[in-house]
Amino acid sequence: MSMKNSELFQRARNLMPGGVSSPVRAFKAVGGEPIIISRAEGSRIWDVEGKEYIDFLMSWGPLILGHSHPKVVEAIQQQAQKGLSYGLTNEHEITLAELVVSAMPSVEMVRFVSSGTEATMSAIRLARGYTGRKYVVKFEGCYHGHADSLLVSAGSGVATLGIPGTPGVPEEVASLTFVVPYNDLESLEEVFKKYGEEIACVIVEPVAGNMGVVLPKPGFLEGIRNITRRYGALVICDEVITNFRLSKGGAQALLGRDPDITCMGKIIGGGMPLGAYGGSKEIMTKVAPEGPIYQAGTLSGNPLSMVAGIATLTELFALDPYQRLEELTKRLTSGIGEILSRKGIPHRINHIASMFTVFFTEEEVYDYRSAKRSNLELFAKFFRALLREGVLIPPSQFEAWFLSTAHTEEDIDLALEKIERAVSSL
Numbered sequence: 001m002s003m004k005n006s007e008l009f010q011r012a013r014n015l016m017p018g019g020v021s022s023p024v025r026a027f028k029a030v031g032g033e034p035i036i037i038s039r040a041e042g043s044r045i046w047d048v049e050g051k052e053y054i055d056f057l058m059s060w061g062p063l064i065l066g067h068s069h070p071k072v073v074e075a076i077q078q079q080a081q082k083g084l085s086y087g088l089t090n091e092h093e094i095t096l097a098e099l100v101v102s103a104m105p106s107v108e109m110v111r112f113v114s115s116g117t118e119a120t121m122s123a124i125r126l127a128r129g130y131t132g133r134k135y136v137v138k139f140e141g142c143y144h145g146h147a148d149s150l151l152v153s154a155g156s157g158v159a160t161l162g163i164p165g166t167p168g169v170p171e172e173v174a175s176l177t178f179v180v181p182y183n184d185l186e187s188l189e190e191v192f193k194k195y196g197e198e199i200a201c202v203i204v205e206p207v208a209g210n211m212g213v214v215l216p217k218p219g220f221l222e223g224i225r226n227i228t229r230r231y232g233a234l235v236i237c238d239e240v241i242t243n244f245r246l247s248k249g250g251a252q253a254l255l256g257r258d259p260d261i262t263c264m265g266k267i268i269g270g271g272m273p274l275g276a277y278g279g280s281k282e283i284m285t286k287v288a289p290e291g292p293i294y295q296a297g298t299l300s301g302n303p304l305s306m307v308a309g310i311a312t313l314t315e316l317f318a319l320d321p322y323q324r325l326e327e328l329t330k331r332l333t334s335g336i337g338e339i340l341s342r343k344g345i346p347h348r349i350n351h352i353a354s355m356f357t358v359f360f361t362e363e364e365v366y367d368y369r370s371a372k373r374s375n376l377e378l379f380a381k382f383f384r385a386l387l388r389e390g391v392l393i394p395p396s397q398f399e400a401w402f403l404s405t406a407h408t409e410e411d412i413d414l415a416l417e418k419i420e421r422a423v424s425s426l
């Protein structure tokens with residue numbers, strides 16, 4: 001890393017905790033200095049020193065059309081001339097709501113917010129308000145943003161009362177969240193046997209992306225639906241990563257489940273700050289001002305985010321790129337698999353649609369504990385070698401790589417050449 005990046009990072013560290021606005025950007029898990037970005041276009045991103053990277057981080061998921069898609073940029077530019085924020089309802093909200101409702105099978109009504117965290121936090125409040133119950137169940141290794149009740153990590157063994165995952169979350173708050181291993185219906189059933197009448201909701205990533213990509217085992221999502229139904233609890237499907245990523249109708253269209261509340265984020269805003277939660281009219285009409293459950297935002301329904309979302313979804317639905325994206329992603333994952341196998345490096349690639357994770361372990365990865373068997377030191381070396389070659393991937397083993405419609409077969413083949421060189425240097 002030469003001078004400019006280092007100088008900027010030193011200034012940043014003086015001014016912002018870790019020099020960043022969000023922790024993983026500091027590259028702590030992989031070591032070395034984080035890169036500071038100057039611009040991005042299509043499948044490429046450039047740091048402040050002009051070094052070019054093929055980008056498989058893609059801003060952690062929103063950019064399914066690639067960086068700075070011309071139609072999205074144009075929509076934002078046109079809207080910017082007409083006002084950045086109104087604090088009152090604009091026509092674009094209605095258009096985007098129509099697009100969302102038409103695509104997501106279980107969503108009849110939607111509330112726009114400004115991030116995925118706000119979406120899940122508000123969905124939890126809605127579930128508690130709707131059911132009049134207090135407990136929440138989440139799965140170990142799933143991330144649902146940084147709201148207090150969702151930052152609770154693991155109790156060991158079968159589900160135990162949650163412990164604070166971070167200083168600043170009082171035990172009393174954490175104790176309202178039960179944590180169960182992903183893909184473990186027996187543990188879920190046990191928690192419900194004990195506390196079922198007081199459980200407001202189960203929140204789940206239908207495909208986990210935040211312990212690396214972990215797929216639901218056949219019957220897992222269905223099992224959650226059956227158990228919650230028996231006890232009158234709601235299911236919150238956190239589709240912040242998977243909405244418009246796995247299919248036009250998200251995970252719920254692909255995997256055929258019907259959650260009560262769906263959380264959205266990332267792709268829905270096409271790179272602008274935007275989240276949403278939605279569900280049936282029966283449930284959503286309990287949200288203020290129609291119902292008593294309060295939730296609000298100065299910048300909610302922001303017109304720039306709305307037009308970026310509309311342009312992104314409109315283009316996405318017209319392209320219907322899911323099959324091509326899947327094939328392109330397979331080209332990359334099988335290439336990486338071959339490279340690692342030739343080098344005799346134990347690995348396991350979990351893949352669905354245009355997201356995947358390369359785990360450095362031979363064993364199956366089906367929950368957080370199995371994900372943690374990965375060789376993190378080797379991942380860190382792999383990451384840094386890729387970065388040197390000009391390939392940007394998530395700076396953590398427990399994250400997903402993303403492809404976009406801007407990635408071409410040539411990009412994939414070039415990336416594989418770079419990955420091959422990187423791996424031979426390990």
Ligand SMILES: Cc1ncc(COP(=O)(O)O)c(C=O)c1O
Binds near residue numbers: 275
């Ligand atoms: C599944 C899931 N839910 C919620 C969030 C929180 O979204 P945000 O970072 O926009 O607050 C994330 C972020 O990565 C996520 O992956």
